[in-house]
Amino acid sequence: xxxxxxxxxxxxxxxxxxxxxxxxxxxxxxxxxxxxxxxxxxxxxxxxxxxxxxxxxxxxxxxxxxxxxxxxxxxxxxxxxxxxxxxxxxxxxxxxxxxxxxxxxxxxxxxxxxxxxxxxxxxx
Amino acid sequence: xxxxxxxxxxxxxxxxxxxxxxxxxxxxxxxxxxxxxxxxxxxxxxxxxxxxxxxxxxxxxxxxxxxxxxxxxxxxxxxxxxxxxxxxxxxxxxxxxxxxxxxxxxxxxxxxxxxxxxxxxxxxxxxxxxxxxxxxxxxxxxxxxxxxxxxxxxxxxxxxxxxxxxxxxxxxxxxxxxxxxxxxxxxxxxxxxxxxxxxxxxxxxxxxxxxxxxxxxxxxxxxxxxxxxxxxxxxxxxxxxxxxxxxxxxxxxxxxxxxxxxxxxxxxxxxxxxxxxxxxxxxxxxxxxxxxxxxxxxxxxxxxxxxxxxxxxxxxxxxxxxxxxxxxxxxxxxxxxxxxxxxxxxxxxxxxxxxxxxxxxxxxxxxxxxxxxxxxx
Numbered sequence: 253x254x255x256x257x258x259x260x261x262x263x264x265x266x267x268x269x270x271x272x273x274x275x276x277x278x279x280x281x282x283x284x285x286x287x288x289x290x291x292x293x294x295x296x297x298x299x300x301x302x303x304x305x306x307x308x309x310x311x312x313x314x315x316x317x318x319x320x321x322x323x324x325x326x327x328x329x330x331x332x333x334x335x336x337x338x339x340x341x342x343x344x345x346x347x348x349x350x351x352x353x354x355x356x357x358x359x360x361x362x363x364x365x366x367x368x369x370x371x372x373x374x375x376x
Numbered sequence: 377x378x379x380x381x382x383x384x385x386x387x388x389x390x391x392x393x394x395x396x397x398x399x400x401x402x403x404x405x406x407x408x409x410x411x412x413x414x415x416x417x418x419x420x421x422x423x424x425x426x427x428x429x430x431x432x433x434x435x436x437x438x439x440x441x442x443x444x445x446x447x448x449x450x451x452x453x454x455x456x457x458x459x460x461x462x463x464x465x466x467x468x469x470x471x472x473x474x475x476x477x478x479x480x481x482x483x484x485x486x487x488x489x490x491x492x493x494x495x496x497x498x499x500x501x502x503x504x505x506x507x508x509x510x511x512x513x514x515x516x517x518x519x520x521x522x523x524x525x526x527x528x529x530x531x532x533x534x535x536x537x538x539x540x541x542x543x544x545x546x547x548x549x550x551x552x553x554x555x556x557x558x559x560x561x562x563x564x565x566x567x568x569x570x571x572x573x574x575x576x577x578x579x580x581x582x583x584x585x586x587x588x589x590x591x592x593x594x595x596x597x598x599x600x601x602x603x604x605x606x607x608x609x610x611x612x613x614x615x616x617x618x619x620x621x622x623x624x625x626x627x628x629x630x631x632x633x634x635x636x637x638x639x640x641x642x643x644x645x646x647x648x649x650x651x652x653x654x655x656x657x658x659x660x661x662x663x664x665x666x667x668x669x670x671x672x673x674x675x676x677x678x679x680x681x682x683x684x685x686x687x688x689x690x691x692x693x694x695x696x697x698x699x700x701x702x703x704x705x706x707x708x709x710x711x712x713x714x715x716x717x718x719x720x721x722x723x724x725x726x727x728x729x730x731x732x733x734x735x736x737x738x739x740x741x742x743x744x745x746x747x748x749x750x751x752x753x
Contacts, residue, residue: 358542
């Protein structure tokens with residue numbers, strides 16, 4: 253079975269288009285609209301990769317990343333952060349907390365697939 | 377012989393004159409006092425020992441615990457005031473020594489970065505009297521709040537614009553990549569048009585976001601050592617196919633390699649803006665030349681084109697916000713008028729400088745500098 257990617261974003265339109273893209277590349281896609289939901293799904297479904305938005309109401313992407321990396325069951329799941337207008341200190345913060353990559357919106361599909369392949373390989 | 381009576385008369389006249397003069401001076405003093413009391417700006421006077429000798433009611437309202445006789449520098453330090461512009465704690469401690477009019481901002485409330493007073497201090501030199509200084513404080517808190525509000529608003533709007541832009545652009549990419557089905561050439565052409573304009577819109581959002589960061593002082597510069605020649609080669613190679621499409625020749629003239637201290641992303645942005653401008657304003661068959669060399673402690677990078685050039689009046693306002701060269705060109709080429717303003721700010725934030733030379737009808741040359749890396753010791 254193909255690797256599963258969990259998409260986390262509070263914007264349903266972004267989730268929709270990202271899932272579309274991910275499936276077109278041959279991966280399986282899951283989605284969560286909030287940090288809480290993402291943590292629950294990550295724990296239950298153990299996706300191979302998480303694409304995580306930073307600015308979300310309630311729990312920010314950084315909060316989610318911290319919890320993921322602190323928990324035994326989820327700490328080995330790689331995370332790529334995708335956010336709007338990434339400032340340098342934000343990128344540093346994300347990388348420090350253990351994100352594999354930090355991409356900015358509007359994301360470049362070519363860059364995204366390159367990074368995904370680097371982290372989890374081509375679809376099995 | 378002088379009569380006693382005449383002397384007495386002269387004396388009386390003299391006394392009357394003095395009394396009249398005293399009255400006039402008193403009247404003038406009272407008028408001045410009323411003027412100072414009526415002012416909406418705070419006014420303070422300090423003597424040669426930097427002590428407060430006068431403050432009007434508005435100044436007292438702004439600085440409620442300031443008393444006559446207080447050393448104004450010590451007072452500012454104790455209260456933890458913030459300064460910007462030409463006024464700082466050092467000047468506040470040496471007000472009687474200032475030689476020229478100084479202008480700046482004082483923040484009298486360290487807990488709130490918007491409570492600012494536009495402040496002017498001028499030397500007070502009255503013949504025969506000790507030196508001192510006079511200062512005025514004008515409340516610009518509301519202005520600063522509006523400015524912050526504007527920056528926050530722009531940042532929020534830009535953020536909100538990016539989400540739909542991301543979705544539209546991705547949806548179009550999926551269509552164009554024929555991920556969801558084959559397209560005929562006309563459909564492809566329609567999508568290309570949409571894509572070009574989405575990119576234009578995205579660029580506008582980026583520019584406005586940069587602008588709001590610049591104006592809020594939130595632009596981050598991350599300098600590192602870099603080979604200038606390598607940076608320029610990369611940029612020129614990236615641009616070469618674009619220029620070739622418009623039949624523009626693009627030449628790179630390099631001298632010995634220089635290591636600069638620069639923020640690579642920002643420098644790329646500067647070069648992209650300059651090359652885009654040359655591309656936009658140069659007709660097919662023209663030439664764009666990028667040169668780099670050393671000038672003192674700075675690397676000098678020029679982007680020169682054989683385009684339509686810039687007239688003298690336009691040159692003067694070229695680096696100003698929302699400036700487009702000539703109205704008729706605006707329609708011809710599009711753009712926000714933010715590119716060169718942002719470019720200048722990005723150059724200056726890295727310690728460099730930017731200049732322009734132009735000959736209308738023949739071309740334009742824009743040169744910017746970046747500090748050269750020097751080995752320690």
